[in-house]
Amino acid sequence: MKTKAIWLGASLAATAALTTPVLAQERVPAVEIYTTTEAYDPIRYEGAFIIAEAWRELGLDVTVSPLEFRTLLDRFYSEQEFDATILGWSGRVDRLDPQFFLGTLDSRQAGLGANNPGGYANPDYDALFDAQSREFDIGERQRIVHEMQDLYMGDVPVVVLFHRDEVVAYNNTAFTNMNAMAGEGLYSEWVPMEAEPVGERTTLRIGGPQEPDNVNPLASTSVWGWKWMRLYYDRLVRLSPDVEPVPWAAESVEAVDEVTVDVTLREGMLWHDGEPVTAEDVAFTFNYYMNSEYSYFNAYLAPIASVEATGDLSVRFNLSEPSAPFATITLSQIPILPKHIWEGIDNPEDLTPDQIPTVGSGPFVFDRYDRGEFMSLSTNSDHFHADNIAVDGVEFLIYADAEGVFTALQTGQIDMTAWRMEPGQIPLAEGNDDLTVVSVPDFGYFHMTFNTRRAPFDDRAARRALTMAMDRERMVNVLLDGRGEVGTTVVAPVNAFWHNPFVERFEYDMDAARQELEDAGYSWDDEGRLVR
Amino acid sequence: MSRRTYLIKRVLQAIFSIWIIATILFFLFRMGLPDPTAALITEGLNPEQRAAVRAQFGLDAPLWQQYVLFLTNAVQGEFGTSFSYRAPVSEIVWERLANTMILMLMAIILAYGIGVPLGAWLSWRRGSRTDTAGIFVGLMFRSAPMFWTGMIAILIFGVWLSLMPTSGMRTLPYDADGFWDKVLTLDFLWHAVLPVMIVALYYLGSPLLIMRNTMLEVYGEDFIEMARAKGLRERDILYKHAARNALLPVVTQLAVTIGLAAGGQVVVEVVFSWPGLGREILNAVRTSDFPLAQASFLIMAAFVITLNLLVDILYTTLDPRVSFR
Numbered sequence: 001m002k003t004k005a006i007w008l009g010a011s012l013a014a015t016a017a018l019t020t021p022v023l024a025q026e027r028v029p030a031v032e033i034y035t036t037t038e039a040y041d042p043i044r045y046e047g048a049f050i051i052a053e054a055w056r057e058l059g060l061d062v063t064v065s066p067l068e069f070r071t072l073l074d075r076f077y078s079e080q081e082f083d084a085t086i087l088g089w090s091g092r093v094d095r096l097d098p099q100f101f102l103g104t105l106d107s108r109q110a111g112l113g114a115n116n117p118g119g120y121a122n123p124d125y126d127a128l129f130d131a132q133s134r135e136f137d138i139g140e141r142q143r144i145v146h147e148m149q150d151l152y153m154g155d156v157p158v159v160v161l162f163h164r165d166e167v168v169a170y171n172n173t174a175f176t177n178m179n180a181m182a183g184e185g186l187y188s189e190w191v192p193m194e195a196e197p198v199g200e201r202t203t204l205r206i207g208g209p210q211e212p213d214n215v216n217p218l219a220s221t222s223v224w225g226w227k228w229m230r231l232y233y234d235r236l237v238r239l240s241p242d243v244e245p246v247p248w249a250a251e252s253v254e255a256v257d258e259v260t261v262d263v264t265l266r267e268g269m270l271w272h273d274g275e276p277v278t279a280e281d282v283a284f285t286f287n288y289y290m291n292s293e294y295s296y297f298n299a300y301l302a303p304i305a306s307v308e309a310t311g312d313l314s315v316r317f318n319l320s321e322p323s324a325p326f327a328t329i330t331l332s333q334i335p336i337l338p339k340h341i342w343e344g345i346d347n348p349e350d351l352t353p354d355q356i357p358t359v360g361s362g363p364f365v366f367d368r369y370d371r372g373e374f375m376s377l378s379t380n381s382d383h384f385h386a387d388n389i390a391v392d393g394v395e396f397l398i399y400a401d402a403e404g405v406f407t408a409l410q411t412g413q414i415d416m417t418a419w420r421m422e423p424g425q426i427p428l429a430e431g432n433d434d435l436t437v438v439s440v441p442d443f444g445y446f447h448m449t450f451n452t453r454r455a456p457f458d459d460r461a462a463r464r465a466l467t468m469a470m471d472r473e474r475m476v477n478v479l480l481d482g483r484g485e486v487g488t489t490v491v492a493p494v495n496a497f498w499h500n501p502f503v504e505r506f507e508y509d510m511d512a513a514r515q516e517l518e519d520a521g522y523s524w525d526d527e528g529r530l531v532r
Numbered sequence: 533m534s535r536r537t538y539l540i541k542r543v544l545q546a547i548f549s550i551w552i553i554a555t556i557l558f559f560l561f562r563m564g565l566p567d568p569t570a571a572l573i574t575e576g577l578n579p580e581q582r583a584a585v586r587a588q589f590g591l592d593a594p595l596w597q598q599y600v601l602f603l604t605n606a607v608q609g610e611f612g613t614s615f616s617y618r619a620p621v622s623e624i625v626w627e628r629l630a631n632t633m634i635l636m637l638m639a640i641i642l643a644y645g646i647g648v649p650l651g652a653w654l655s656w657r658r659g660s661r662t663d664t665a666g667i668f669v670g671l672m673f674r675s676a677p678m679f680w681t682g683m684i685a686i687l688i689f690g691v692w693l694s695l696m697p698t699s700g701m702r703t704l705p706y707d708a709d710g711f712w713d714k715v716l717t718l719d720f721l722w723h724a725v726l727p728v729m730i731v732a733l734y735y736l737g738s739p740l741l742i743m744r745n746t747m748l749e750v751y752g753e754d755f756i757e758m759a760r761a762k763g764l765r766e767r768d769i770l771y772k773h774a775a776r777n778a779l780l781p782v783v784t785q786l787a788v789t790i791g792l793a794a795g796g797q798v799v800v801e802v803v804f805s806w807p808g809l810g811r812e813i814l815n816a817v818r819t820s821d822f823p824l825a826q827a828s829f830l831i832m833a834a835f836v837i838t839l840n841l842l843v844d845i846l847y848t849t850l851d852p853r854v855s856f857r
Contacts, residue, residue, distance in 0.1 A: 068566070070565070074567055074570045077570070078570060213617060213618070221572055298577075350618075352618075353617070353619045371627075371807070373807050376704075397700070399805040400806075403803070404802075404805040411698065413698075
């Protein structure tokens with residue numbers, strides 16, 4: 001409930017002496033901060049109180065309302081019924097391309113249910129967004145992306161609170177050459193291909209508390225489904241640990257002109273059932289996805305007008321408009337499916353688990369998946385990358401919670417954790433000689449988004465002042481135990497090429513915050529409440 | 533009232549209760565839980581794409597239509613398709629229920645197999661140190677939270693001694709076709725030891741204390757006096773006369789325990805990563821997987837109601853004093 005208390009007499013008397021043109025000032029409306037419950041995420045919960053405390057000091061009436069996670073998502077995205085909300089975006093590899101995160105401030109995404117619930121609207125920003133997504137020259141695109149960050153930062157429609165390091169661990173008596181990747185931790189697509197056994201067991205065992213929703217490439221809408229499926233389906237391009245697109249099933253990717261891309265496949269690739277992989281399969285897969293009900297990949301597929309096989313191993317992509325992220329995102333995220341298996345399936349989203357085809361062409365072959373228990377893959381010795389793979393297979397053990405995962409890691413039942421460890425487990429793991437703890441920076445971020453349609457957040461100066469009142473340093477040091485980094489722009493510092501380090505940083509400074517408010521015509525009444 | 537009319541009446545009552553519960557569940561989840569597609573936003577789906585997913589789930593139809601469809605399907609034992617697994621709900625629920633029941637039944641049999649005779653014995657030695665110790669142990673495990681006893685057991689037997697497996701139902705890699713193939717192995721039993729022990733210790737207190745206290749009441753009855761007067765041995769009086777008459781409350785308790793067992797002991801299933809129904813229910817509610825949550829809760833409720841019905845009928849056989857009125 002937002003109550004607008006009108007304080008004519010008192011505030012008039014108090015401010016008349018200070019400001020010459022006497023205006024009727026009224027109290028800034030009370031604000032409610034939505035955040036997660038303590039049980040869901042103590043960090044975001046505590047963070048809300050740190051912010052609320054400082055805002056109260058500035059004379060704002062603040063309440064913190066922790067909400068059940070799904071309810072929080074609903075309020076924020078579907079209903080846009082909020083003043084300020086603390087949420088986060090996970091760092092998925094395809095989000096290393098700036099397209100996605102920059103899009104969360106595009107005014108055309110401000111509708112109900114879309115990615116810009118705060119409603120930031122800046123026509124210049126939108127124009128630059130279009131320009132960068134069409135720009136093929138990477139240096140020029142970088143310049144535009146940097147400019148966009150600089151442009152929106154002054155307006156602070158969203159505050160990137162912090163980037164939380166992903167802290168994972170593996171058993172060094174079982175495997176070596178485990179290279180963690182930003183945003184992915186150890187459970188990247190490369191670790192299973194690079195890991196080298198040093199113990200008796202030659203299958204890499206991963207343990208985690210999350211499992212795929214399903215392994216239907218036309219129904220799965222979870223990261224956990226795709227993190228597993230990408231091990232047995234090939235993509236045309238894979239993103240290297242340094243997040244550069246590496247030709248994978250494609251031998252070459254060539255831009256004929258701005259809207260035409262030719263892809264040539266590697267020779268001699270085989271499906272796991274022995275059939276050859278051809279250009280027909282690739283063209284079929286993209287068309288199949290574009291014609292399906294499955295919407296998970298829609299953003300990736302959006303730039304494509306048509307795909308056709310132009311030879312046994314050559315495919316032509318016709319784009320509807322120039323798209324810079326096409327090669328990095330689209331080609332690296334869409335799996336290639338075997339035409340001879342899928343072409344007969346009309347309603348792929350309705351397949352029951354035992355009907356779902358699992359034939360891919362990837363470096364691992366699907367073995368089995370027992371829901372709630374485990375999944376396994378064996379190494380594909382016919383794969384072009386097989387000589388570089390040291391493990392005989394990959395197994396994923398599903399646990400009920402992070403506690404179970406950690407016990408399994410300690411007792412050698414698993415070799416690595418798929419998901420970040422609980423803060424309390426980190427020192428235990430560090431004290432265990434058999435375990436190596438790896439900490440990788442994340443380019444996903446936790447943010448506070450202001451509803452720019454509502455007072456006081458409709459005012460740029462108020463947003464700026466309230467941002468200066470956020471002690472994000474303290475959040476990182478206290479809440480994250482130093483395992484993280486204070487946020488700047490939506491493009492994280494670890495994403496060095498796209499990140500613009502020369503933007504306004506909004507260091508914690510209560511005096512500057514007060515000054516900012518005063519300059520914008522705010523003042524304080526007898527009770528110390530902020531008025532305008 | 534004849535036995536037949538009584539039976540028919542009780543069965544109809546049971547069916548009515550189940551229908552009420554089904555209805556409450558249906559509306560409760562739809563009103564109380566957030567939209568199941570809410571989580572898809574964080575995956576980057578736009579509103580149109582989410583609407584398409586809602587339509588796929590059948591959530592775009594009017595509520596009453598969804599309700600009628602739900603009931604017609606439920607009557608035929610069909611519960612639709614799980615939103616997140618995209619698999620038939622009945623398949624998931626039965627598999628998980630079997631996993632839960634096997635764990636719970638082993639624990640219940642152990643708890644009652646030990647608790648009932650032990651309770652009877654303690655009542656015989658009432659007031660002694662053994663009695664006090666027995667009651668203390670029973671109450672202690674009854675009141676200790678299972679996540680704690682479970683974690684202590686894991687720490688001692690799993691981490692320190694490296695004796696026992698601490699999670700799941702079997703060792704990898706395995707190959708099993710069908711439920712019995714999976715369960716009838718030494719490996720499975722080995723995995724079940726810790727969770728079964730923890731649940732059994734927790735359950736032990738009820739039969740132990742109920743049996744002991746009812747026995748004490750029975751000792752005061754005239755027929756025990758009579759048996760003593762006839763010069764029967766104490767042991768015979770205890771087990772043949774007193775114990776049989778003290779069983780009734782224990783049977784009630786047993787039925788309720790088995791009934792509630794269908795929901796599993798969520799805590800134990802989580803601590804030991806046991807793939808049971810309790811864990812699944814938790815997930816279903818978390819992800820707003822309406823079909824899966826509805827079916828799980830409905831089956832749990834149906835279990836409790838059916839077992840209560842069975843007990844009522846069983847009473848008439850166990851205790852001739854219970855009449856059909």
